[in-house]
Amino acid sequence: xxxxxxxxxxxxxxxxxxxxxxxxxxxxxxxxxxxxxxxxxxxxxxxxxxxxxxxxxxxxxxxxxxxxxxxxxxxxxxxxxxxxxxxxxxxxxxxxxxxxxxxxxxxxxxxxxxxxxxxxxxxxxxxxxxxxxxxxxxxxxxxxxxxxxxxxxxxxxxxxxxxxxxxxxxxxxxxxxxxxxxxxxxxxxxxxxxxxxxxxxxxxxxxxx
Ligand code: GAR
Numbered sequence: 001x002x003x004x005x006x007x008x009x010x011x012x013x014x015x016x017x018x019x020x021x022x023x024x025x026x027x028x029x030x031x032x033x034x035x036x037x038x039x040x041x042x043x044x045x046x047x048x049x050x051x052x053x054x055x056x057x058x059x060x061x062x063x064x065x066x067x068x069x070x071x072x073x074x075x076x077x078x079x080x081x082x083x084x085x086x087x088x089x090x091x092x093x094x095x096x097x098x099x100x101x102x103x104x105x106x107x108x109x110x111x112x113x114x115x116x117x118x119x120x121x122x123x124x125x126x127x128x129x130x131x132x133x134x135x136x137x138x139x140x141x142x143x144x145x146x147x148x149x150x151x152x153x154x155x156x157x158x159x160x161x162x163x164x165x166x167x168x169x170x171x172x173x174x175x176x177x178x179x180x181x182x183x184x185x186x187x188x189x190x191x192x193x194x195x196x197x198x199x200x201x202x203x204x205x206x207x208x209x
Contacts, residue, residue, distance in 0.1 A: 002200050002203075002204055003200065003203060004031075004032055004033055004034045004196065004200065005032055005033040005034070005086045005087050005195070005196035005197075005199035005200055005203075006033070006034060006036045006083065006084050006085050006086045006087070007021075007033045007034060007035045007036060007037075007085065007086070007087050007088075007089060007192065007196065008035075008036065008037040008038070008039060008079075008080055008083065008085040008087070008088050008089070009021060009035055009037070009038050009039075009089045009091050010038075010039050010040075010041075010076075010088060010089065010090050010091065010093040011038060011039070011040050011042075011045055011047035011048075011091055011092055011093055012040060012041055012042045012045055012047075012092055012093050012094040012095065013042065013045050013046065013047060013092050013094070013127075014045075014046050014047060014092065015045060015046055015047025015048075015050045015051075015091070015092065016092075016180060016184075016185065017091035017092055017112055017180075017184055017185065017188050018038065018047050018050055018051065018091045018092075019050050020184070020185035020186075020188055020189055021035060021089065021091065021188060021189055021192060022035065022050065022054045022056070023189075024189030024192070024193075029189050029190070029193065030189050030192050030193045030196070031193065032193055032196035032197040032199075032200050033086075033087060033192055033193065033195075033196030033199070033200075035054075035056050036056070036057070036083050036084070036085065037056070037057055037058070037059065037079065037080070037083040037085060038051035038056050038057070038058040038059070039058070039059050039060075039061055039076060039079060040058065040059070040060050040061075041060070041061060041062055041063065041072075041093070041094075041095050042060070042062070042094075043060045043062065045060075047091075047092070048060065057083070059079050061075045061076055061079065063095075069098065073097065073098060073100070073101050076101075077101070077104070086108065086196075086199045086203075087108050087109075087110065087192070087195055087196060087199060088105055088108060088109045088110070088149075089109075089110045089111075089188070089192055090109065090110065090111040090112070090149060091112060091188065092112075092127075093111075094126050094127065096123065096153050097109070097149065098151075099151035102149055102150050102151050102156075103151070105149075106150075107148050107157075107195075108195075108199075109148065109149035109156075110146055110147070110148060110149065110159070110188075110191055110192065110195060111146070111147055111148075111149045111154070111156070112144060112145070112146050112184050112187065112188045112191075113130070113144065113145045113146075113147065113154055114127075114130045114131065114142075114144050114176065114179050114180070114183075114184060115130050115134060115142055115143065115144070115145065115179075116141070116142060116143040116144075116145060116161055116163065117145040117147060117154055117158060117161070118154075119134070119139070119142075120133045120134050120137075120142075121145075121153070121154035122153050122154050122155075123153045125154070127176075128172045128173070128176060131172040131173075131175040131176045131179070132172045134166065134175065135166070135170060135171075135172060135175065139166060140165065140166050141163050141164070141165055141166065142163070142164055142166055142175065142179060143161060143162050143163040143164045143179065143183050144161070144162055144164070144179055144180075144183035144184045144187055145158055145160070145161045145187075146158075146159045146160045146161075146187045146188055146190075146191040147159055159191045159194065159195075160187045160190060160191050160194075161187075162182070162183040162186065162187055163183075164178055164179050164182045164183050165178075
């Protein structure tokens, strides 16, 4: 049997996207990859409880404890290397990674963003703020995007996108939930499977050469 890609999921908050990945793994939708590590930069993230409930090793690594940006990324890198991680998935990870870091994992870091990039994205656009901005602008369609992560915040190559309607009377919270249910929780596992399958193929070919 071909080995599976080793996935790390980076989180900061509720972790519903992490849960979608865990559920997809259980359901076999995500079968070419296996979540081997969850890392949170927030010690009180509910996502950590989801990892524990699923029996997935989890770590908290904070900038504050590490003392600097560079030390934080060094600790993160060490954890990823220790677990032999092939693919890093940012699932509600509210922190921007440096160019040095992203260059080490070229086309091997995925992010889910709750809008149709290039709308409502970039530095400072995350979580509820994205939906507040979409409503303030008055767009009638929004959605979610899964993209590769490079040195430009939300600027890496787009892998998958899905549109979601904005309905009259939407609040940022209602819109956020609809975008999660109709787009994020479907797209992120699909994207994880796509890239995991590519990694498995690559490993198999390396083994043959
Ligand atoms: C999700 O909507 C995700 O797309 C967004 O934060 C939420 C996290 O929810 N991420 C960003 O805005 C990143 N720029 P979750 O913790 O329940 O998965």
